[in-house]
Amino acid sequence: MxxxxxxxxxxxxxxxxxxxxxxxxxxxxxxxxxxxxxxxxxxTPEAFFDAIKDKTEKNDIVSYSHSAGLMELREAFSDYYKKWNIPLEKEEIIITTGGSEAIIFALGSVADPGDEIIVIEPFYANYRGFSEMLNLKLVPVRATPETGYAVPNKEMFENVITKNTKAIIFSNPSNPTGAVYTKEEISIINEIAKEHDLYIISDEVYKEFTFDGKKHISIMNFDDYDKYIIVDSISKRYSACGARIGVFATKNKKLYSQAMKFAQSRLCSPLIAQYGTIGLLKNVNDxxxxxxxxxxxxxxxxxxxxxxxxxxxxxxxxxxxxxxxxxxxxxxxxxxxxxxxxxxxxxxxxxxxxxxxxxxxxxxxxxxxxxxxxxxxxxxxxxxxxxxxxxxxxxxxxxxx
Amino acid sequence: MxxxxxxxxxxxxxxxxxxxxxxxxxxxxxxxxxxxxxxxxxxTPEAFFDAIKDKTEKNDIVSYSHSAGLMELREAFSDYYKKWNIPLEKEEIIITTGGSEAIIFALGSVADPGDEIIVIEPFYANYRGFSEMLNLKLVPVRATPETGYAVPNKEMFENVITKNTKAIIFSNPSNPTGAVYTKEEISIINEIAKEHDLYIISDEVYKEFTFDGKKHISIMNFDDYDKYIIVDSISKRYSACGARIGVFATKNKKLYSQAMKFAQSRLCSPLIAQYGTIGLLKNVNDxxxxxxxxxxxxxxxxxxxxxxxxxxxxxxxxxxxxxxxxxxxxxxxxxxxxxxxxxxxxxxxxxxxxxxxxxxxxxxxxxxxxxxxxxxxxxxxxxxxxxxxxxxxxxxxxxxx
Structure with a gap:
């Protein structure tokens, strides 16, 4: 075979x-x-099911949505991000089929076979699957249990950067470690990326999940470097893993239009779950x-x-x-x-x-x-x-x- | 940039x-x-919306399904295929996010960067997008309007086969031409594939759409060659394009477990649309x-x-x-x-x-x-x-x- x-x-x-x-x-x-x-x-909050009931009563054709997702949903996400001081506009957001697809769009838009992506390890295991699918090399920089799996120091990143390095990917708060990165820790990543012209793929699907007064800091809370990519998903925060609704977002318009080619080729994200997500974003209270x-x-x-x-x-x-x-x-x-x-x-x-x-x-x-x-x-x-x-x-x- | x-x-x-x-x-x-x-x-038939209502009343967590899809849905698809004399069992079916994802799983499982996939052109335009995403080369064999875009002759396939050729992909009935291939035409593809040890990726999403007494012939109606892959989707036959439910199917168990790695890495297909599709397959009448x-x-x-x-x-x-x-x-x-x-x-x-x-x-x-x-x-x-x-x-x- x-x-x-x-x-x-x-x-x-x-x-x-x-x-x-x-x-x-x-x-x-x-x-x-x-x-x-x-x-x-x-x-899963009732708002998800209610919105589906409501929208499907009015729309009897389960048609393709825009490849970037329903406008109403992108607007709702934009409002949501602004509450987090993340300045993302509706035209900077692509609704994806789970965070998974957002990762594929991000990696696929910035790296070719043989290119290297730096990852803080231990990392969300499926980063590897998506990298293999796209023939990319995941290059680990190691965090350790002794430090609570904090971001490694700058030198450790510098040691693994080559001419083939295209991006740094990490999740914050971290799956699998539970670490929440401080501003100083993210600054290390940010500096390295800017010095070496690398994309930062920031997986922020656990944004809400911080304890003890710690607050999530988005990479978008930093300066206006044009190589930031946000990966997001509603799976965990609304206990809606099976909905398969995620987000790819960037303020870089050129990158956005490149990623849109992936989005167009697969037509659109699941419509019914998009309806439900509008309900979640608009109607689930604090x-x-x-x-x-x-x-x-x-x-x-x-x-x-x-x-x-x-x-x-x-x-x-x-x-x-x-x-x-x-x-x-x-x-x-x-x-x-x-x-x-x-x-x-x-x-x-x-x-x-x-x-x-x-x-x-x-x-x-x-x-x-x-x-x-x-x-x-x-x-x-x-x-x-x-x-x-x-x-x-x-x-x-x-x-x- | x-x-x-x-x-x-x-x-x-x-x-x-x-x-x-x-x-x-x-x-x-x-x-x-x-x-x-x-x-x-x-x-879209009411059965889709009814099943969603029914299943979500009983299940209040929108959880991941099995990466191959809900067992009830795979069973329903197996029953559906058997009505078409397509002998596919539930454990030979992976529920995908639209036919799009089934194509990605198929191409990704059989070909590496630089490998060649033969396609009958004109072809469904997104085959090219998925090939670019996976760094594959689409090698066209040309059908012409004068013949009603019939399958080209055997020699034309032979002329383009190289050591890098891994598969032949086509849609039947054809998007974009409307051609419905005869048994003799599919036999050409089948012979070529067997002689050169190639996979056949048969995109059968328009199976129902035949006129004038013509009937769709599935590649699965041929012999038991172990390199057949079926790509399917409910989008057109139930006017449910936005559901994003498709199928990757093969009787080749080893190939199935390889493709399952892609399925696992993206976790599952949209759950709510899987519910709706169970309703479509079970309750929409002839x-x-x-x-x-x-x-x-x-x-x-x-x-x-x-x-x-x-x-x-x-x-x-x-x-x-x-x-x-x-x-x-x-x-x-x-x-x-x-x-x-x-x-x-x-x-x-x-x-x-x-x-x-x-x-x-x-x-x-x-x-x-x-x-x-x-x-x-x-x-x-x-x-x-x-x-x-x-x-x-x-x-x-x-x-x-």
Whole structure:
């Protein structure tokens, strides 16, 4: 069989590849707490469904929208960004099919096969999939658990820049680490990009998810450098992952028209979900978001408290997104996760987390680290973390003498 | 500014690039009949909206679906295909975001940068966009208006095959020509592919749209060669272009798991539209499809009759899709279309069609050809075709002496 090298090079999702093990555990009657995937358990606001009902009653043809998205939706996003002091106009926004497509448009518009994209690792694992699809090389600059996965220093970026480097990509707040970058940290990225004429692809899908008084700082809050690209998505903030509505945005008009070629070739983003998103942006009140952040803060506290009880675990209190990455005192996280599913339980219950090595591009990195998505209600989460802690102890009795 | 070569190489949509001219015409008070874009004017069946209402009442989280799509939807598609004697099982189907994404998955799974894909030209213009995105070379084999754009002979395919050729792609029934390929014609493609170990990417989105007793023949109705890929979409058959639901299907299990890597990296197709599509596949009756085909047959007849009145027009009666391509007795179709929008009208009304050169990859080809999408109701269509005919006469009085 002949398949493309690009697809052969693509790895299986680190979030999904161990699913067969959890399926098997469930078949054997075990209850599995899923902390491996970023699927929130919160209800999608009624405003989403209401807007769909309302708009489809008036429009009986599910037709193509403009390739950049419905004007009403782009206007609603522009209003939303302005509340965040992000000066994006409707003609600077392309509605995409999830944040995923926005990343593809961004990478595809600025880089050719063999070109290099610098990424702060550990990183959102699908950056790699999209890079393989477009034959780009992801060049990692490494953040570490000891620093709370802070942005690496300037020198580390400079060390990996070549004539083929085209852009720096990162998510802030970070998936998978939960880090929220400070103004100083983002300045490092900004300076490097400007000095070397690189694009900055700033993935801001967890913008709302900050705790402890920390506030998200957008790359658009910096100066007017013309190589900023925003990647955004409604998936997490409105618990609407399946809607597949995202945003590619840039104030660079020439770049915008290049990216529009990708948008035109795939015609448009899903119309019904665009309707729903208009409802979300216009009608979901601040209280909804406050309650949600409050809920996630409490969950974060639980995870932090429970993880702190694991002797030898290396991590700092994360201030954003709904993930925490942690180095466990174990030999191999994938082996550990499989063991948890296969050979460990407390009263018939066990836990699934994601191995972090799949979020690194550096060979062998992240081998002892895991990612926890705290997307379960507090009681369940507390129990799941307890099981994890007990699992680590038990595992080490067997494998580390 | 540095943009990627891939995006710079992408052309503007031939369907959309002349829109500024029609906008200007409308601003000046002209009425423009749009025969340039394949957006049907028919209502989307209620079954689509009903299923969405029903499913969203029960599911209050718009969550990710399986990356291959909802199992219920894949089962519904499998049932649908079996009615067409296309033996596709649910585990051989990936639900994609429109036919567009299915094409990307197909091309991306089988070809690397620099590899060649043979295409029967004129072809669906976005094949080129997706090829540029993936750095593939589209190699045309040319069909002509004199033959009704029939599949070229075997020798013409053989002449362009190189060691870099990976696949043959075509749409049947054809967008933009309206040709419906016979068993003998598809056999040519099939033989060539088998002799040279090439994939066949068969775009069958207009399957239902055949007239005059012709029936669509799927590549899957041939033998069990393991390099068949089906591209499908609900956009046209249910007048649901904005839903963005398509299908990538193959009986080749290894290929399927490779394509699933693309599917996993973008997480899933739009959930709400997946719900609606379950409703369409399960609840739209045969009568709906019969009425629709009846309607399009009558429209085709009108277009055929009116075009036949244009002296020197070269075309054959098309038997499928809802397009017809025709060579007009003019010097340059793009120039003609602009002139129609700018300088011609009958009682304040004019017509917009698509220039066919954008559907060719051969330099200079299609310069006198246009594509008509007969997506207007009969009276309007008749008037539009009359205006077109008068326009050709008037244009030739000015430009061809």
């Amino acid at each position: 002949n398949f493309s090298k690009r697809v052969l090079n693509m790895q299986e999702s680190p979030i999904r590849k161990l699913i067969p093990y959890s399926d098997e555990a469930k078949q054997k009657g075990k209850k599995v707490y899923h902390l491996n995937i970023g699927q929130p358990d919160l209800k 209280k909804y978001m406050e309650d949600m952040i409050n809920e996630y803060t409490q969950r974060r506290d639980i995870v932090y408290e429970e993880l702190s009880k694991i002797e030898g675990a290396v991590f700092k209190k994360p201030h954003g997104s709904f993930y925490v990455s942690v180095e466990l005192p174990i030999d191999d996280s994938e082996k550990f996760i499989k063991w948890m599913l296969k050979d460990f339980d407390i009263d018939g219950e066990t836990v699934m987390v994601a191995p972090l090595d799949g979020f690194y591009n550096t060979e062998g990195a992240g081998k002892k680290e895991i990612r926890i998505a705290y997307v379960l209600e507090k009681e369940k989460l507390k129990k799941a973390c307890y099981i994890l802690k007990e699992g680590v102890n038990e595992y080490n009795k067997i494998y580390v003498k | 540095n943009f990627s070569k891939r995006v710079l190489n992408m052309q503007e949509s031939p369907i959309r690039k002349l829109i500024p001219y029609s906008d200007e015409a409308k601003q000046k008070g002209k009425k423009v009949y749009h025969l340039n874009i394949g957006q049907p004017d028919l209502k 009568k709906y499809m019969e009425d629709m085909i009846n309607e399009y047959t009558q429209r085709r007849d009108i277009v055929y009759e009116e075009l036949s009145k244009i002296e020197g027009a070269v075309f054959k009666k098309p038997h499928g899709s809802f397009y017809v391509s025709v060579e007009l007795p003019i010097d340059d179709s793009e120039k003609f279309i602009k002139w129609m929008l700018k300088d011609f009208d009958i009682d304040g009304e004019t017509v917009m069609v698509a220039p066919l050169d954008g559907f060719y990859n051969t330099e200079g080809a299609g310069k006198k050809e246009i594509r008509i999408a007969y997506v207007l109701e009969k009276e309007k269509l008749k008037k539009a075709c009359y205006i077109l005919k008068e326009g050709v006469n008037e244009y030739n009085k000015i430009y061809v002496k």
